Amino acid sequence: MPEIFIDGKPIRAERDQTVIEAARMNGIEIPAFCWHPELSIAGNCRVCAVQVEGRSWVEIACNMPVSEGLRVLTDSEPVRAYRKSIMQLMTLNHPVDCGICDKAGECTLQDYHYQYNGEPSMSRDPKVRSTKFHPLSERIVLDNERCILCSRCVRFTREVSKSNALGIVQRGDTSLVRASEDGALDADPYSDNVVDLCPVGALLSRPFLYQARVWYLKPTPSVCPSCARGCTVDVWHRKAEWKLNALDPGKNVKIERVTPRENPEVNGPWMCNKGRDLAAVFERPRALQAMEHGRPVALDAAMNAARRLVAAAMRPVAFVSTWGSNEELAAMKRALPGRCTTFVKSDRVRQPDERGDDELLIRADKNPNRATACALFPLEDDGQGSLIADTDVVLVWGEGFDYARVPAGAKLIVLDAYEQSTHARADVFIPLSIQTERSGHYTNFQGVVSAFSACFPKPGSVAHAEAVFDAIAVTEGAPA
Ligand code: SF4
Numbered sequence: 102m103p104e105i106f107i108d109g110k111p112i113r114a115e116r117d118q119t120v121i122e123a124a125r126m127n128g129i130e131i132p133a134f135c136w137h138p139e140l141s142i143a144g145n146c147r148v149c150a151v152q153v154e155g156r157s158w159v160e161i162a163c164n165m166p167v168s169e170g171l172r173v174l175t176d177s178e179p180v181r182a183y184r185k186s187i188m189q190l191m192t193l194n195h196p197v198d199c200g201i202c203d204k205a206g207e208c209t210l211q212d213y214h215y216q217y218n219g220e221p222s223m224s225r226d227p228k229v230r231s232t233k234f235h236p237l238s239e240r241i242v243l244d245n246e247r248c249i250l251c252s253r254c255v256r257f258t259r260e261v262s263k264s265n266a267l268g269i270v271q272r273g274d275t276s277l278v279r280a281s282e283d284g285a286l287d288a289d290p291y292s293d294n295v296v297d298l299c300p301v302g303a304l305l306s307r308p309f310l311y312q313a314r315v316w317y318l319k320p321t322p323s324v325c326p327s328c329a330r331g332c333t334v335d336v337w338h339r340k341a342e343w344k345l346n347a348l349d350p351g352k353n354v355k356i357e358r359v360t361p362r363e364n365p366e367v368n369g370p371w372m373c374n375k376g377r378d379l380a381a382v383f384e385r386p387r388a389l390q391a392m393e394h395g396r397p398v399a400l401d402a403a404m405n406a407a408r409r410l411v412a413a414a415m416r417p418v419a420f421v422s423t424w425g426s427n428e429e430l431a432a433m434k435r436a437l438p439g440r441c442t443t444f445v446k447s448d449r450v451r452q453p454d455e456r457g458d459d460e461l462l463i464r465a466d467k468n469p470n471r472a473t474a475c476a477l478f479p480l481e482d483d484g485q486g487s488l489i490a491d492t493d494v495v496l497v498w499g500e501g502f503d504y505a506r507v508p509a510g511a512k513l514i515v516l517d518a519y520e521q522s523t524h525a526r527a528d529v530f531i532p533l534s535i536q537t538e539r540s541g542h543y544t545n546f547q548g549v550v551s552a553f554s555a556c557f558p559k560p561g562s563v564a565h566a567e568a569v570f571d572a573i574a575v576t577e578g579a580p581a
């Protein structure tokens with residue numbers, strides 16, 4: 102472990118680290134546009150320049166290997182002057198249209214400008230104009246005037262997603278990022294990571310374009326439920342203090358965007374595009390009314406009716422949701438009587454257009470918590486087999502169940518969060534909260550447990566599944 106000195110302070114570094122890595126590992130910030138810990142070194146932005154003590158020139162820290170006794174300065178006069186000149190160069194042709202840029206508020210160029218430059222452009226020449234809204238793919242639009250040609254996006258598609266979908270064409274101040282013409286960026290299931298990677302507002306998400314200023318939004322830690330990887334994510338939604346009262350109050354409980362929350366154990370700094378489209382999963386029409394035999398009833402009445410049915414059943418069968426949290430699955434385990442046969446079902450099965458297991462993140466199992474469900478309930482449902490004819494009560498939790506399998510004469514209890522016409526045929530239907538309305542944990546296919554938190558309050562007419570199971574819990578031998 103070599104010892105190096107940054108601004109006179111001794112720090113320990115790993116043998117194969119660069120100065121920028123060693124500095125960051127020790128909490129020392131060296132600015133960088135093109136460098137990223139998960140990408141190869143490009144060394145083209147030059148803003149990470151530092152000075153080795155005793156030398157009169159500056160050198161880039163992203164490409165400087167550590168060596169025993171190395172002494173570097175990150176804030177000497179030559180470093181400050183060089184960084185300032187780099188920032189002048191970066192903004193030479195940049196449009197500085199922060200007022201209409203989605204990246205404003207989380208833009209590295211803005212931050213470094215104030216930190217290392219802070220002065221208006223010295224150039225008297227008109228800025229080089231370029232394409233403002235170049236459609237790179239169905240999901241991403243490119244503003245070439247804002248691009249600082251750091252090449253992070255290009256390296257991502259070559260080194261991480263391996264679609265080779267992006268490149269830089271032409272030379273000098275006519276250089277442009279462009280997508281390959283074979284539609285590879287559209288086909289890249291990880292393409293939207295380049296929007297996060299872009300240090301400026303050049304790459305923009307089309308679904309998020311002009312939807313919200315980021316300072317009105319709050320990130321709530323969550324877990325993507327769309328496959329068994331369970332990527333840790335941030336669900337961005339409007340801050341309570343910026344609640345809209347008149348102008349579209351629906352935006353107060355809307356998912357504005359989803360971004361990866363770095364987690365070396367699960368997803369690193371990445372996630373797939375499917376996970377970014379969580380609004381399409383969670384913002385489907387909701388089931389908001391408890392029912393008995395298709396008629397609206399109060400939530401408590403429905404839970405009491407469900408408890409009576411379960412307690413009186415001789416041969417009950419229950420289908421376990423693989424979208425339930427660890428806490429909810431444990432509550433279901435506690436609630437059901439020993440005579441109940443349980444089957445773990447798939448709430449979602451992989452569709453023909455969806456990826457199976459790949460080398461980066463995506464899993465073929467499109468359910469977030471099969472690991473805990475199968476650990477607590479040993480039998481798995483194949484989605485087809487018929488139930489034995491003398492089954493007297495069937496309890497179905499979640500989606501993905503074929504109600505034609507319920508034997509004639511058996512009572513049906515359904516717990517679900519989303520609207521379905523088949524709910525009306527249940528003897529008891531109880532509407533549930535969704536993931537963004539509760540907190541809990543999922544265990545992914547590798548056994549890693551990740552927590553998710555509530556973003557919004559649940560509607561008053563729905564119940565948390567855990568509360569439902571506690572309410573219907575059967576004490577063996579007790580009267581129904
Ligand atoms: S689009 Fe963004 S990430 Fe790509 S080269 Fe330009 S500045 Fe870098």
Ligand code: SF4
Pocket residue numbers: 325326327328329330331332368372373374375376377462463464
């Ligand atoms: S890989 Fe799976 S868990 Fe991760 S973002 Fe994509 S769908 Fe969600």
